[in-house]
Amino acid sequence: MTQILETIEKERLAVNPLLKRKSELGQFLTPLTVAKFMASLFDMSKMSNPKILDAGAGIGSLTSAFLDRLITEHLSDSADVSVVEIDEILRTRLLDTLSLFNDKLELRSQVISEDFIEWATRTLLDENSLLANVEIRFTHAILNPPYKKIMSSSLHRKLLRGVGIETVNLYSAFVGLTIELMEESGQIVAIIPRSFCNGPYFRPFRQLLLEKTAIKHMHLFDSRDKAFKDDEVLQENVIMLLERGAHQTDVKISTSKDDSFVDYTENCYPFEKIVQPKDTELFIHIPTSNEESFIERFPTVCYSLKEIGVEVSTGPVVDFRVKSYLRDTPEEGTVPLFYPNHFVGTLTEWPKVMKKPNAVFVDEDMKKWLYPIGFYTVVKRFSSKEEKRRIVAGVLTPESVDYTEVGFENGLNVLHFQKQGIPAELAFGLYAYLSSTEVDKYFRVFNGHTQVNATDLRTMKYPSRETLENFGRWVMSNSGTISQEEIDQKLEEIL
Structure with missing residues (x-):
């Protein structure tokens, strides 16, 4: 199976310079090391007969890493995969990627050649949609969504508001829609810019995320250009494992300098350290040390402006x-x-x-x-x-x-x-x-x-x-x- 993933990684490196619509679509293809790490975060006890969503699938690196884990760890003999990709260049290679797994497990795949926001909002609003039946909603989602601002007057913004999602960037829109498309107890692993953790513009997205999912794990890179060496991207990144409808418990926080993960470390923190109980803005804190925080060491630092x-x-x-x-x-x-x-x-x-x-x-x-x-x-x-x-x-x-x-x-x-x-x-x-x-x-x-x-x-x-x-x-x-x-x-x- 390693050979398949290596083939896909070579394809990613080859196709990356050909993508002329990066700035338009906010495309950043996921390196193999990051894809494998993301796939490793899913709870293995929940991976039997998965129904997988990959929104903005690219050439299929993330889906491939997920399927590779299913096969190498003998977790399931079958899988349903729905991959959404609007870019024609990438979609051709995506079909080739999925074909590599046809003789490895019983794979039922659906390639959706649409804008994900248009497809997902229509699906959520369609009373006759099969997804209205909770039993066949997605059990797993793995995604590296595009990163691009959404204009307030755009069609995307209007469609999102139609399903109750208010947000300002494609990446938070993709994650918000994915949350709505999940089964209860369904798990999502996404790599997204860390900018959603604070600020007023992302507060509705934070509220949606915290109300409908539990944060299980967050992995922090030093900066986005460390995780995406081939792209000129300078945002800090966080990889998140979310579980729809789960009870919120302690959160695992891991860190590494880059996508080699050679200096990987992890600690567990009570949720009160991640989102402070009285914080009406719902800022998401990502502590990287077990040392007491400044606020904990000095309880007299407790006043607002x-x-x-x-x-x-x-x-x-x-x-x-x-x-x-x-x-x-x-x-x-x-x-x-x-x-x-x-x-x-x-x-x-x-x-x-x-x-x-x-x-x-x-x-x-x-x-x-x-x-x-x-x-x-x-x-x-x-x-x-x-x-x-x-x-x-x-x-x-x-x-x-x-x-x-x-x-x-x-x-x-x-x-x-x-x-x-x-x-x-x-x-x-x-x-x-x-x-x-x-x-x-x-x-x-x-x-x-x-x-x-x-x-x-x-x-x-x-x-x-x-x-x-x-x-x-x-x-x-x-x-x-x-x-x-x-x-x-x-x-x-x-x-």
């Missing part, structure tokens, strides 16, 4: 929408426009020689987007993959510029109160807290991409306002640059 009297908003000035107002340098009638590059630690460098503008012209239309000068903590929304830190914070002070109003560009999150500045001690305390190594590590547990949203900051836990103000006074009393080690040490002391 709202409880400490702070709000957070995304910078309201979207530069490409106000191009005619932008100025490279300040001039009469303008005010400062701050970008992430203007903030270096506790210092504000403005104006600054850079590709972005430094000022924005003010009229009645622009005025509504401005903030009065004051003390503000700011956090970069986007960090590059080369940056060591996920959370990069700064502070704006009234002494930074001689203006009564300022603009914050959309690449910044702004911590304020009712669109006004906050006390100096609190602004510097929030800066130091968010700049600590422990908070950055804590944030990475539930954030799998390089974006920091206002909702992420709103959902995080903070020390009390008094503690933050003490932290801020310490920062303000130390002239010059404060080292990372000093910030981390001081945080330990005050908590």
Whole structure:
């Protein structure tokens, strides 16, 4: 059987450069090592006479890995397979792949040459569909769904809403539909970007997943380009084993650097560590160490931003929408426009020689987007993959510029109160807290991409306002640059 899988892997490597519709369809073919690992996650006691779904099947690598396990471990003599693939180039090879198994077991296969979302939503809505009979719903699904945003006005979005699924990306749409197509106790193994774990846009998908399945196992790669070396994909990936209708128990978390799995490690965690009981946003945390988390070590870190009297908003000035107002340098009638590059630690460098503008012209239309000068903590929304830190914070002070109003560009999150500045001690305390190594590590547990949203900051836990103000006074009393080690040490002391 290894020879069959090796043949399929050679075919994958050969066909990959031929795929001209990658950007259109979000196609990323699964390497053999990843496919075999995914197939290994299914509960062997549930694999007799399986009814398998592979949505976005490609050339059939995942289905082949599943069938290979059935045969080599003598788990079943027969299988029903439904593979869905819209790409004609891939579908031709998919048929060849399935034919390799015809004399190995009793295989009943159905190749569906349709758009999966259109086929699945029609199937779920069709009262006469055979799938309305729960006995012949799918028992197993294995998928590497496409990764591409869904436009709010698209047909896909309309079809998904018709079956009660609200989501913003093809990968979460594929998994959501697959959940709806499963038998009770049916198992799903999928490799998907980790971005669904947090943020407001994926909350309905997280709710669907948590209401209708139990998370059994999650495997985390360092980054998507480690698991998909042949593709220019930079999202962190997670492989998930879900079981429809199962009781949620402890979750197995495993990690590896890449698809060789040579440094594979695993631990079990109570579900309360994965989804915190009082978290209304349903963020999914993926701990990778049995060490106590930052929040567990310091129970006093238990306050929300709202409880400490702070709000957070995304910078309201979207530069490409106000191009005619932008100025490279300040001039009469303008005010400062701050970008992430203007903030270096506790210092504000403005104006600054850079590709972005430094000022924005003010009229009645622009005025509504401005903030009065004051003390503000700011956090970069986007960090590059080369940056060591996920959370990069700064502070704006009234002494930074001689203006009564300022603009914050959309690449910044702004911590304020009712669109006004906050006390100096609190602004510097929030800066130091968010700049600590422990908070950055804590944030990475539930954030799998390089974006920091206002909702992420709103959902995080903070020390009390008094503690933050003490932290801020310490920062303000130390002239010059404060080292990372000093910030981390001081945080330990005050908590």
